[in-house]
Amino acid sequence: MDRRKFFKTAALGGASATALAAPALSQGREQLTMVTSWPRGLAGVWDSVERVVNNVADITDGTLTIDAKASGELVGGLQVFDAVSAGQADMYHAADYYFLGQSKALAFFSAVPFGMTVSEYMVWYYAQDGMKLHHELTEIFGLRNFSAGNTGAQGGGWFxxxxxxxxxxxxxxxxxPGLGGEVVAKLGASVQVLPASEIYQALSTGAIDGTEWIGPWSDEKLGLQEVAKHYYPAGFHEPATGLQVSVNLDRFNSLSRAHQRAIEVAAAEAHQHNYSLFVANNGPALQRLVAAGVQTHEFTEDVWDAYGAATAEVMEENRSDEFFAQIHDSVLKSMKDTSNWVSKSDGVYTAQRDRVLASL
Incomplete structure (x- = not known):
């Protein structure tokens, strides 16, 4: 069976039936329609969307442009994968762990529990097997994916x-969402996956008792401090959450090599810029939240231990999928190799730096 054809047909049946206009072609200029998982203007994630859009236009001198649509404007935030796979939209911007119903292995390109830090992720993705494996996996669904943003370490949640x-x-x-959701489900939680646009209302009405989103900056903009006062800045589930740009593979292959490279380079630049943006804004935002009455906490060691034990179970259960196991092994080896150096260089330096500066 042609797996790509099968999944593409399946996606067509599950996605919105809204037909999108053919790409604009005029004097060598092309336009791509991008559907996204985000409300328009949402701090951090929409910044990544705009960065990709602007990068592509600048790199190509306007010969390739992207029309970005917010969640719900053409399809729902959690339907973008199916829409692009089926060719109903040209590309999406989302976090690939929203789509574990298609493949659990997609989680590794966003975040997995007790997984990679941002620096470890970048080593694996750009210097080792990460991008290659990403392409091999998503080609099954008729997609070409690239990392295009990173939130850094995400908070443990609002309760x-x-x-x-x-x-x-x-x-x-x-x-x-993601494999983190499977972990807390093992601890007895009733887990829901909601798009950003539905989180505030669900928490305010009691439909959910708690939520994780991203970090202080984005969470503040979403207004979560208005409906929950207990916040855990450190979480187990997403130590470095990648955001993705995905282009329908047939549409991607129809582009010139220059336009293909423009998308790849635009996404990579957005990845590092987006991480910097989150880190720069999270500290001041956390100070504002605390000043407004939010109480910050740390999970106890028994909670961390429970997270760890449940994570081991989730990973082992999913390793029955050959592609999942292959990517998992690649990630584990990369983390070990990278940590072996970083812990002896950066780790020692930062510990000594903090000690020296504290004594001055």
């Missing part, structure tokens, strides 16, 4: 009541 032990997850209605 109506503090989490004092792992037992507090029993019956908790919690919003968390």
């Amino acid at each position: 109506r009541n503090p989490i004092n032990s792992a037992q507090d997850f029993q019956g908790l209605k919690f919003r968390m």
Whole structure:
């Protein structure tokens, strides 16, 4: 069976039936329609969308442009994968762990529990097997994907009541996507995957008891501090969350080599810029949240241990998929090799730097 044809046909049946106009072609100029998983203007993630759009236009001197649509304007935020795979839109901007129903292996290109830091992710993705594996996986679905943003380490979540032990997850209605959601489900939580546009209302009405989103900057803009007062800045589930740009593979192959490279380079630049943007804004935002009455906490060691044990179970269960196991092995080897150097260089330096500066 042609797997790509099968998945493309399946996606067509599941996506919105809205037909999109053919790409604009005029005097060598082309336009791509991008659907996204984000509300328009949402801090951080929409900045990445705009960065990619502007990068492509600048690199190509306007010969390739992108018309970006917010979640719901053409298709829902969680339907963008199917729409692009089916050719109903040219490209999407999202986080690939929203689409684990297509393949659990997609999680590695966004974030997995107890996974890579940003620097480790970049080593694996750009200098080792990451991008190659990303392309091999997404070609099955008729897509060409690139990393195009990174939130850095995400917060452990917002809760109506503090989490004092792992037992507090029993019956908790919690919003968390990706493999992290599978982990907290093992702890007894009732897990929901909601797009950003639905989180505030769900938390304010009690449809959920807690949620993770990104970090202080984006969370503040979403207004989560208005409906929950207990915040955990450190989480286990997303130590470096990649955002993705994906282009329908047939559409990508129809582009000139220069336009293909423009998308690849634009996405890579957006990846590092987006990470810098999140880190620059999270510290001041956290100070504002605390000043407004938000209480910050750290999970207890028994909670961390429970996260770890459940993560090991989730990973082992998913390794029955050959592609998942292959990518998992690649990630583990890369983390080990990178950490072996970074811990002896950067790790020692930063520890000594902090000690020396504290004594001055």
